[in-house]
Amino acid sequence: xxxxxxxxxxxxxxxxxxxxxxxxxxxxxxxxxxxxxxxxxxxxxxxxxxxxxxxxxxxxxxxxxxxxxxxxxxxxxxxxxxxxxxxxxxxxxxxxxxxxxxxxxxxxxxxxxxxxxxxxxxxxxxxxxxxxxxxxxxxxxxxxxxxxxxxxxxxxxxxxxxxxxxxxxxxxxxxxxxxxxxxxxxxxxxxxxxxxxxxxxxxxxxxxxxxxxxxxxxxxxxxxxxxxxxxxxxxxxxxxxxxxxxxxxxxxxxxxxxxxxxxxxxxxxxxxxxxxxxxxxxxxxxxxxxxxxxxxxxxxxxxxxxxxxxxxxxxxxxxxxxxxxxxxxxxxxxxxxxxxxxxxxxxxxxxxxxxxxxxxxxxxxxxxxxxxxxxxxxxxxxxxxxxxxxxxxxxxxxxxxxxxxxxxxxxxxxxxxxxxxxxxxxxxxxxxxxxxxxxxxxxxxxxxxxxxxxxxxxxxxxxxxxxxxxxxxxxxxx
Amino acid sequence: xxxxxxxxxxxxxxxxxxxxxxxxxxxxxxxxxxxxxxxxxxxxxxxxxxxxxxxxxxxxxxxxxxxxxxxxxxxxxxxxxxxxxxxxxxxxxxxxxxxxxxxxxxxxxxxxxxxxxxxxxxxxxxxxxxxxxxxxxxxxxxxxxxxxxxxxxxxxxxxxxxxxxxxxxxxxxxxxxxxxxxxxxxxxxxxxxxxxxxxxxxxxxxxxxxxxxxxxxxxxxxxxxxxxxxxxxxxxxxxxxxxxxxxxxxxxxxxxxxxxxxxxxxxxxxxxxxxxxxxxxxxxxxxxxxxxxxxxxxxxxxxxxxxxxxxxxxxxxxxxxxxxx
Numbered sequence: 001x002x003x004x005x006x007x008x009x010x011x012x013x014x015x016x017x018x019x020x021x022x023x024x025x026x027x028x029x030x031x032x033x034x035x036x037x038x039x040x041x042x043x044x045x046x047x048x049x050x051x052x053x054x055x056x057x058x059x060x061x062x063x064x065x066x067x068x069x070x071x072x073x074x075x076x077x078x079x080x081x082x083x084x085x086x087x088x089x090x091x092x093x094x095x096x097x098x099x100x101x102x103x104x105x106x107x108x109x110x111x112x113x114x115x116x117x118x119x120x121x122x123x124x125x126x127x128x129x130x131x132x133x134x135x136x137x138x139x140x141x142x143x144x145x146x147x148x149x150x151x152x153x154x155x156x157x158x159x160x161x162x163x164x165x166x167x168x169x170x171x172x173x174x175x176x177x178x179x180x181x182x183x184x185x186x187x188x189x190x191x192x193x194x195x196x197x198x199x200x201x202x203x204x205x206x207x208x209x210x211x212x213x214x215x216x217x218x219x220x221x222x223x224x225x226x227x228x229x230x231x232x233x234x235x236x237x238x239x240x241x242x243x244x245x246x247x248x249x250x251x252x253x254x255x256x257x258x259x260x261x262x263x264x265x266x267x268x269x270x271x272x273x274x275x276x277x278x279x280x281x282x283x284x285x286x287x288x289x290x291x292x293x294x295x296x297x298x299x300x301x302x303x304x305x306x307x308x309x310x311x312x313x314x315x316x317x318x319x320x321x322x323x324x325x326x327x328x329x330x331x332x333x334x335x336x337x338x339x340x341x342x343x344x345x346x347x348x349x350x351x352x353x354x355x356x357x358x359x360x361x362x363x364x365x366x367x368x369x370x371x372x373x374x375x376x377x378x379x380x381x382x383x384x385x386x387x388x389x390x391x392x393x394x395x396x397x398x399x400x401x402x403x404x405x406x407x408x409x410x411x412x413x414x415x416x417x418x419x420x421x422x423x424x425x426x427x428x429x430x431x432x433x434x435x436x437x438x439x440x441x442x443x444x445x446x447x448x449x450x451x452x453x454x455x456x457x458x459x460x461x462x463x464x465x466x467x468x469x470x471x472x473x474x475x476x477x478x
Numbered sequence: 479x480x481x482x483x484x485x486x487x488x489x490x491x492x493x494x495x496x497x498x499x500x501x502x503x504x505x506x507x508x509x510x511x512x513x514x515x516x517x518x519x520x521x522x523x524x525x526x527x528x529x530x531x532x533x534x535x536x537x538x539x540x541x542x543x544x545x546x547x548x549x550x551x552x553x554x555x556x557x558x559x560x561x562x563x564x565x566x567x568x569x570x571x572x573x574x575x576x577x578x579x580x581x582x583x584x585x586x587x588x589x590x591x592x593x594x595x596x597x598x599x600x601x602x603x604x605x606x607x608x609x610x611x612x613x614x615x616x617x618x619x620x621x622x623x624x625x626x627x628x629x630x631x632x633x634x635x636x637x638x639x640x641x642x643x644x645x646x647x648x649x650x651x652x653x654x655x656x657x658x659x660x661x662x663x664x665x666x667x668x669x670x671x672x673x674x675x676x677x678x679x680x681x682x683x684x685x686x687x688x689x690x691x692x693x694x695x696x697x698x699x700x701x702x703x704x705x706x707x708x709x710x711x712x713x714x715x716x717x718x719x720x721x722x723x724x725x726x727x728x729x730x731x732x733x734x735x736x737x738x739x740x741x742x743x744x745x746x747x748x749x750x751x752x753x754x755x756x757x758x759x760x761x762x763x764x765x766x767x768x769x770x771x772x773x774x775x776x777x778x779x780x781x782x783x784x785x786x787x788x789x790x791x792x793x794x795x796x797x798x799x800x801x802x803x
Contacts, residue, residue, distance in 0.1 A: 090586050140787045147515045148787060150586060151720050154517075158717055159780050166773040226581075275713065279594045286587055394605045401603045408599070412572050441602065451598040458591025462584050463576040 023473065040211060047297060048204055055196050064192040070304040071199035072261050077284040077300040078206055078293065079253030084282075085290035085471075086214070087246040088226035092278065093137065093153030096160040097130050097251040099273030101258020103170060104129060106268060111178040112171070119184045123202075123259045130255025134248040157278065164270035175269035182263040195264040202260060206253055210293060213249075222246055276451065280307070283454050286461050289471025298469060303454070310450035313443065317372045320438060324431070337424055345431045349381040352432070362386050369393060369444040382432075382439045393444025400441060407437045485628055487750040488743065493634045493703055495742020496641030500696035501719030502726065502734040503648060504566075504689030510665040510729035511685050517589035518569055520716015521596040522690045525565055526558035526697025527707040528600060531609050533557045540612035547616060551636070551702065558694035565596075566690025567683055575679075593712075600709040608706040616702075637699045644692060645735050651688070652731060661685055665729065718745070721783045727796025736794055741779055748778035 023029050038046075054067050076098060083091040104126045108117040117125075137156055138149070164170045182189045182198065189195060213219050221242050224232045233239045262268050280303065288299020309315040325342065332338035356363040365386035368375050390396045395404070410430050417423040442449035467473045501523055508516045533554045538544040545553070573592045577585040613633060622632040652658035663671040664681045672678045700715065701707050718741055726737025749772045756770040770777070786793065 084583065088581065088583050090583050092590075140784045147509075147513075147586075148724070148791070150515055150517075151717075151724060152783065152787065155717055155721065155776075155780050155783060158714070159776055162773060162776050166771060167768075275594075279590055282587060282590055392605075395603055404599070404603060412568065415572065445602055448598050448602045452595055452602060455591045455593070455595030455598060459573050459588050459595065462580070462588040462591065463573070466577075466580060466584050 043294075044204070044207060044211075047207070047294065048200070051200055051203070055193055061192055064196060066304075066308050068192065068195050068199055068264050070301055071196065071203055072257050072264075073281070073284060073304045074297050074300040075199070075203055075206060075257040075260075076254060076281045077288070077296040078203075078210060079250045079257065080281050080285050081290060081293070081296045082210070082222075082250035082253070083246050084285060085292070085296070086219070086222045086226060087243060089243060089247060090147070090150040091153050091247065091250065092150050093156040093160070094250070094254060094281065095273050095278045096153075096157045097134060097254035098258045098261070098277070099160060099164065099268075099270075100133060101126050101130050101255030102262040102268045102273070103164070103176070103258075104255070105259040105262040106176040106179050109180045109183075109263070110176055111180065112176055116180050116183070118186065119182045119189075119198075119259075119263075123256060126255050126259045127252040130258075131248040131252035134251025135244055138244045138247040157275070161270055161274060164273075170270070173270055175267055177267035179262050179266055179268065181266075182260070189263070195260070199260050199264070202256060206256070207293060207297075214293075218242070218245070279451075279458070280454065283458050285468075286458060286466075287468050289468030291472065292468075292470045295468055295470030307450055307454075310446055310453070313369070313446055314372050316446045316449075317374050317378075317438075317443065321374060324434070328427070328431075332424055332427070341424060341427045341431070344428045345435075346381070348428055348432050349435070352383065353381055356383055368439060375439070375443070378435065378439060382435050384440060388440050389444055395441060403433075404437055404441055407433045483750060487746045489628070489630050489634060490749075491743035491746030492739065493637050493742070494746055495739035496638045497696050497699050497703075497715070497738075498718050498722045498742050499735045499738025500641050500644060500692045500699070501715055502722035502738045503645065503731060504693045505716075505719050506723040506726075506728055506730065506734040507661075507685050507689045509723070511661065511668075511682060512574070514574060514585050515589070515720070516569075516689075517586060517716070518573075518592040518596060519689070519693055519719065520712035520714070521593045522562050522565055522569075522693040522712070523697040523700070523715050523719075524600065524707070524709065524712030525596060526562045526694030527701045527711065528604065528609075528697075529558040529561045529694065530554040530698035530701050531611060531707060534611060540615040543616070550616075551698075555640070555695050555698045558698045559691035560694075562694025562697070563687040563691035566686040566693070569690075570683060570686040597709055597712065604709065606709065608708045610706045611701040613702050613705060633702055637703050640695070641699065644695060645731070648688070648692070649731055657681070657684060718779065721779060723793075725782060725786050725793055727793030730793070730795045733793055733795035740794075741782070744782055745775050745779055748772075748775040752778065 035043075051071070055064065058064055058067065076095075079097075080091065080094050083089045083094070105122060107113050108115050108122050108125070109119075110116075137153065140152060165173050170176065182195070184198070189198060221232065221237050224235070224237065225239060225242055229239060281300075284300040284303045285296055286299070287303060288297065289295030306319060309319045328341060329335055329338040332341060353364060363383050363385045365384070368379055368384060369389075385399070387396050388400050395401050407430075410433055414423065414426050414430050417426055438449075442452070461468060501519065504522075505516060505519050508514060508519070534540060534543075534550070537550055537553070543550050569592055573588045574585050577588055617631075617633050619631055623630045623635060652661060660671070660676045660681045661684075663674065663676055664678055664685075668678055671681075696715070697707075700711070719738075722737035722741040723734050724737070725740060726735070727733030752770050752772060752774055756767065759767050760769045
C-alpha cells in the first residue's frame, strides 16, 4: 500500500527538495550516483593507482621532485578541506601550521639542532604538537563568527613569518639548510623515490582516516554545523568543541605534510610558507570542490601541474592556448558557436596584423619572449608593438599598462552582457586582446602571470561554479 | 626617561594611527552593511599609493614639480580617491554581488582571489622594486612645527589633519545626509530597508566607493610619510586596519577612528620600547626570556587583538549583537 505523500513533508524544505529533484535528472548527477555505488576501498584504489604508477613512468629527478611536491600539496588541500570544506571555517593561517611542522622537524632532526629523531617518533609527535597549536589559536575566537577567526588566523600567519624571519634560532631568512634525511625505524631515506613513497603512504593513511572521520558521528556533526550552526546547537551539539576539533585536526595534517616536506627538501626557508602558498592551497580546494576528498585531490594535482607548466616558457603558451580553447568550447553553447568564435578570432587577428603591417609597422616590430613553436606561429597573428616591454620583460611605458587595464576591463564588461548572441560576438575582440596581453606582457613574466591567472580563477569559480569540479552544489536555506 | 623619544614616538603613532583609522573606516563601513570581511581592502590601499605615485611622476616628480606642492598633494590624493573608489565598485560588482546569497565563506574566498589578482597585476605592471615618493625632496624636513621637545615635520601634520578631516566628513555624511540615513538603515536591516523603498544595491555601491576612496587616500598618505611603496604593502596595512576596526568596534565609525589611533600608538611605542623592555626582562631573569627587536612590534598588536577578542569581543564602542533566529 503506497500512498503518495500529500502536503509538506516533515523535515524537508520544499524548495530544496524540488531543486534536488531537478538536479537528480542531470547527467552529472547520474554519474555521481553511479560513482557513489562503487565501494570506498575500490575508490581509494582507483585514486591511488595513478599516483603509484607515476614513479615507474618518470625517470627525470626534477619531475620526481615535482611529484613529491604535488603529493605534499594534496595533503595540504585535504587538511584544509576539514576546516573549510566540512565545517565552513575560514582558516587563513593554515600554511603557518605547515611551516610549523617543517620547522619542528628541523628542530628534532637536523645538524643545526644536533638531534636526530626517528621519523616514526618525530612525525606523530609533530602531528600532536601542531594540533595543540591549532587548538590554542582557535581558542580566542571560539565565541565569535567565522570572520573573526579569519582575522586572527591571518594575523597569526603574519606573526609566524615575522618570527621566522627575525629570530636567531630559526636563522632568519636564510632558513635551516642542514636537515637530516628522514629515518623510518632505523632506515634512512635518501632517494627521491623513497620520499615519494613515504608521502604517498602518508597520503593514503590520511585519506582513509579522513574518510572514516567523515562517516563518523563527528563528521556528521561537522557537516550539520556547516549547514546551520544554530540548528546544530539546538540539537545539543557542542558547537565550539567541534569547531576547535576540526581546526586542530586540519592543522595536524598540515603539520605532517610539513614534517615530510622538510627532509624531502633538505632545507626550509620562511618564504616557503607565505601568502602565495596559502592562496594556492585555497585555489586547489575550491577548484576541486570544497567538501570532497576526491575534489581536493584532483584540484591539487591540476593546480600543482599547471603552476609547474606555466613556470616553463616552453610549455606555458601551449597550456594557456589549449585551456582557453577548451574553456570556450565548454562555456559557449551550442558547440559550433564556440568554433565560430575561434575562427572569427583567428580571422580578426590576421586582418589586424595585416592592416598594422601596412599602415603602422611599429605595432608588429617587437620581438617575442616565447620559445615554444606556438609562439613563433602566433608571431604573424598577434600584434607585437616595438618597445612595449623592457629587456627584463617589464612594461616599458603607459601604453603597455593601459593595454593590460583595458584587457581586464573588457573581460569584466563581457560578463555584464546579458544577450547570449552579443556576448558570443564580444568574445572575439576580447580573446584577441587576451592573446596580445599574453604574448606581450605575461609571457615575459610567467612566474607572475600564473598567479594572476590563479587569482582570477578563484574569483571566477566562486561566481560561476562555487562547488568546483567535484563538490556538491549547496542550496542556501534562508 | 627620555622625553624627546617618547614625544617623537607619540607623533609617529598618531600619524600611523590616522592612516590605520582611514583603512579601518572603509573596512568597517563595508562590514556594517554587508557583514562581509573585505579582505581585498588592503590591496586597494596599495593601488591608491601607486596611483599617487603615478600622478607625482606625471606632474614632474618630487624634485621638479610642475605645480605648487600643496596642489600636487591634493591632486595625488584626489586621483587616488577617485581611482580606488571605482576599483572598489568594480570589486563589489564582480566579486561580491554574485555571491550575495551564497554561503558566508564564498565571498571571503573570492576576496582572497581578488587580493591576489590585484597584487600580482601591480607586480606585473610595475615590477618588484620599491618605489619612492621622495617626499624629503617634495617638502623639506626642516619645515614643520617646533615647540619645546616637539619637532614635527609638516607632512606628518598634513597627514594627521587630513585623516581627521576625512573622518569628520564621513561622520557628517553618515549622520546628516539622506545617503547616510540610507546607509544606516541598510546596515540595520537590509530587507526592511529595501521594503522602505531604499535602493539597497545603490547604497552598497556607494558605500564601497566611499570606503575604497578613503583607502586610496590612505595609500597616498602612507607614501608621503613613509616614503617607499611596493606591491606587497597592502597586506600589512590591511591587517592593521582590520585589527583597528575590530578593536574599535566593528561597524562603528568613531570606533574605527579610536581603534586606528590605538593600534597606531601601540605599534609606534612598541617599535620604540620593545628592545629596552625585553632586554631588561632578559637581564632580570638571567636570559630566560628572549630579547626582541623592533621588528616584533606586530607581536604587541596581535596580543592586543587577542586580548580584545577574549575580554571585549564587540570592541571599544561596538554593541554586543544578539543573534536573532
